[in-house]
Amino acid sequence: MKVAIIGGTGYGAIELIRFLYNHPYAEIEAIISHSQSGQALGAVYPHTVGVVEKPLEELVVQELAERVELVFFATPPAVSKDLAPQFLEHNVKCIDLSGDFRLKSPTDYQEWYGSPAADENYLETAVYGLSEIYEEEVAGANLVANPGCYPTATLLGLLPAVQNGWIEEKSIIIDAKSGVSGAGRGTSLNAHYPEMNENLKAYKLGQHKHIPEIEQELGKMAGHPVQVTFSTHLVPMTRGIMSTIYADFTQPVSTDEMIEAYTAFYREQPFVRIRRNGELPATREVYGSNYCDIGIHADQRTGKLTIISVIDNLVKGASGQAIQNMNLLKGWDVATGLNYLPIYP
Amino acid sequence: MKVAIIGGTGYGAIELIRFLYNHPYAEIEAIISHSQSGQALGAVYPHTVGVVEKPLEELVVQELAERVELVFFATPPAVSKDLAPQFLEHNVKCIDLSGDFRLKSPTDYQEWYGSPAADENYLETAVYGLSEIYEEEVAGANLVANPGCYPTATLLGLLPAVQNGWIEEKSIIIDAKSGVSGAGRGTSLNAHYPEMNENLKAYKLGQHKHIPEIEQELGKMAGHPVQVTFSTHLVPMTRGIMSTIYADFTQPVSTDEMIEAYTAFYREQPFVRIRRNGELPATREVYGSNYCDIGIHADQRTGKLTIISVIDNLVKGASGQAIQNMNLLKGWDVATGLNYLPIYP
């Protein structure tokens, strides 16, 4: 199957390229970059020279729609909401790594993203591509809204507990920490090496646009609206997200019971790994891979639950999950082209 | 005043040496190291060569007690509990950077430290040296229990809110993050560079020995026992602690009101800085210095409070605060020898 990547010079795109290069059934037909079209990919990313030799192309929808079956959008906010419908009209499937189709409520989008939402018809039909949860829906989708990095780590860590009715939803606190690549390739003082190295920064307390996305999905699982406290921190590393999740129990549950339930919940899922009692995952242990590792601690002394969920923000939190969704969508084995060990150390 | 440092090859000692070297009234008379006695300090820490030329000495209590007025203990757990009393009997003041005299309850010490507590008489008379809170008590003390690094950041961030009765104490969750120097100079796989670089690890959920210390002090301020949820994480940086603190409000309080109250609470304190509304501190902004910077976010949407408190774990979280306590104890200006800008970047 031939695919195109739109937004070819960001980190989302370069990770898509890495996985697609070794994917047995999909092939990169075109890499589109508005800002750098005309250049070779290797001029922008020297590590690809001699391996993936492709020009960066300008976008011409009609023409591209004839060359490919599926398009990945690795674009900034408010780009795909207009472009994806054009490809869908040409019967080209779309997997959108941006946030444009994740929120079902246009009001929420307007409020948190600060610009008008996509057409409501598309918001309705878009499938939220949290692969482990919406396997079947993605299989039949034309438009997949690939989840955000923080929501992926957080929801995979929380959903089994919410489904079991074990936690007081209004008590949920998510202390999220991310490597700096999450901010993209655009330079800023925040991501300037001398400012960020040997530094730990909190940012956007209670204001991150991933909040409504998390709440939407938790609410769906719970059957009623859920509100969470969500804080984000920048950690001096390139890749990795850790969500440390806190909640009150509705009833006494032990760590072992939880681990058992989580293990059962994800039994069929190759990319979620539940740690044994007493073991906690570290971000390095999923580096470069599509795994989400989850550790659980039900504190008997305080009666509170702590869940540690880690992913590689650029893989399971973005491009890896997009490939996973492509696999689902095409009916291929879900792990096709993703079946690698994390890189350690 | 002549002072001695016991435990001369750890990071606590080397930071004491850095500050004492420029302190106008105190002078290092002796550096004691059991493991490396006989060597020059410069053989263990080449950066001191030509600046602080001192031998590392074996400990002889009686003899040392005649040479110095005050002793700093920068020793592992369960060392000072036996040694400090011997110095006190010789009328030598003691500032203990270890945890041996922090907990008033011997049972708690036994439970969390896994070995018998110090003599109860000394536990009672030891002053918990959180300098901003126990200024007067430290002034008259013979034995100061210098607070732990996590408790320092956490308590300075929480105490004004607890004092005001603004927060539900049982809702307190502390998500703490530390640089790797907190684990000391002893090598371990956890602190091995290739394992810790580009990595973020959670450890000891609900089991850190700083928990009873935090609960003791919160309980004292609250007037009744307080239990907290406390998680610790290792961040790939050398220095810095951030405590991200969450709590439910007992009543509606705005960010501005809180900032005003915190600013008033610390008005006389040179080393606590409250950030303005909308600004959050980063660990780099206190690097190498004795400052504790605090940012406050009272979320109107969720009705929850988030406090960000940062320190340099080796300075305000250990040696800097020890110098501050020495200043208080001697009646010197509290900032003597500590009055430096953080090193940035």
Place this chain on the structure above:
Amino acid sequence: MKVAIIGGTGYGAIELIRFLYNHPYAEIEAIISHSQSGQALGAVYPHTVGVVEKPLEELVVQELAERVELVFFATPPAVSKDLAPQFLEHNVKCIDLSGDFRLKSPTDYQEWYGSPAADENYLETAVYGLSEIYEEEVAGANLVANPGCYPTATLLGLLPAVQNGWIEEKSIIIDAKSGVSGAGRGTSLNAHYPEMNENLKAYKLGQHKHIPEIEQELGKMAGHPVQVTFSTHLVPMTRGIMSTIYADFTQPVSTDEMIEAYTAFYREQPFVRIRRNGELPATREVYGSNYCDIGIHADQRTGKLTIISVIDNLVKGASGQAIQNMNLLKGWDVATGLNYLPIYP
């Protein structure tokens, strides 16, 4: 083909496991670890749990020789020199990642490694596995001495120039820089995170045991003994080696001529990439991959040559090249199981 890895808990082994896991023709039959036998691999490396589920076994040569066709030694110095011959006697091929069979001269081994060399017969028949140079020899070998990390980067950068007779061999200076993983998984103060982070250290000037290995191979290409100045530095990163190589020209050669000659020299080699005039490689551009990227600058002002050669020390500098040698040895395409993009960023 079934293979075994001996020395299963080091970084060399874990990278072998990563590549073998996806290799289409080779399969890990056994992982041998003397120090941790009896444990599961996942207990030592949690990132492998659920992916590579293998016990760590104790070594029994005879029994293992019946199970596998080929053995990788990822062992400390002075282990394989005794063990490899035992496997060879059982007609099991050996690829040795340690230095035990790299030096043809037993005297040199004794002098630089400080212990007796392997049996001279094996030293003679062992093929030095610098894959790009000894392609044919490796193809027929039973025992491959996989090159050291520094020699790999350095020799690939130097050999074409030496072959062309363009440089004064006695003028060669190699300023080599390595990430910390090169020192292995054993903890030490040098690799202790707080000591190595935000630090740059020179070590072992003129004394590194990779020196005789480099000189042996340069001498072989030159046809007469060559002596080099070789310095090593630890850089605060996990992976990556850069050799910055300096030499005087024997005759005027331009950067373009050199690039042309280097490109021709490596024309058939998929893993050596020569940068264009004015472009210099960075270690990140080969991260996690088997590539060696080379940049060349012939300075017209000073008449000196500078060559920048970068590899991932754990891949092309160790396990990746070992896989490459296995491919050569078995007659498989040289890139089998190695054909991945570097991970960027």
Place this chain on the structure above:
Amino acid sequence: MKVAIIGGTGYGAIELIRFLYNHPYAEIEAIISHSQSGQALGAVYPHTVGVVEKPLEELVVQELAERVELVFFATPPAVSKDLAPQFLEHNVKCIDLSGDFRLKSPTDYQEWYGSPAADENYLETAVYGLSEIYEEEVAGANLVANPGCYPTATLLGLLPAVQNGWIEEKSIIIDAKSGVSGAGRGTSLNAHYPEMNENLKAYKLGQHKHIPEIEQELGKMAGHPVQVTFSTHLVPMTRGIMSTIYADFTQPVSTDEMIEAYTAFYREQPFVRIRRNGELPATREVYGSNYCDIGIHADQRTGKLTIISVIDNLVKGASGQAIQNMNLLKGWDVATGLNYLPIYP
């Protein structure tokens, strides 16, 4: 003495502010920033809030000249060459941290900096402020050209050997490595955290504008023109420069003889420390301080000399040396306000 800093938002300025804040005789009267004038310093550098409370001012030469005795220029290239003369005419002393007055030859400046040089009269009278070498000249100067960071580390490492006539000057090769703060606070893809973390980059081989500065000073010491090979590398750390210097001997000299001669050369200099035979300095050992640490290895096997010279690029390589020059210029003890231990770890 009242001083002003021009270029108040760069890293050079913020380090000047750090040292001046504790300097006993100098006081910051004004901080000038063209780009951010009107703001408080604390808005640009939050770590200064509550410690150094100063507005960033617009420059008015005449008015400022009446308020201060001395001006530090921490400005980009081609700013001070026009401004410094205006202050000098008002009898205000100038210490210029930029490169505008370092090169005596206007032709060299034009060639390497790509813009016209300062007025030749000022180039002639400007004193090159390598404090250890030009102590007396600086004492009487009105205009001090503070050396570049690379030249400081390199020249302090090379000059004693050149003075003794021990090395073939045409053989000198300098492999220099710098932390990322050397590139300043302006953002760029090169200094973007995800690109620079876990990366090592060579740049500007043979083209760095510090080359003519090094050659000028070596030539002066040698008594005839000297040409060097000089390469620069970016290392993933914030601070620190290491120059690894190679040269051929003109005669046999042992490491011990060299160490003795270097120690004698710098006997009166508090900020240069010569390591003992077998010991090599690391950048961390001078972190945050004004020290230059030098290690020497005369290789008996190859007959070549290797010198390792390390500084903190922002201190001895910029602001610390500027303070040192101010001290010399005013006749104060050279270590005034600089007499601190490096920060370790």
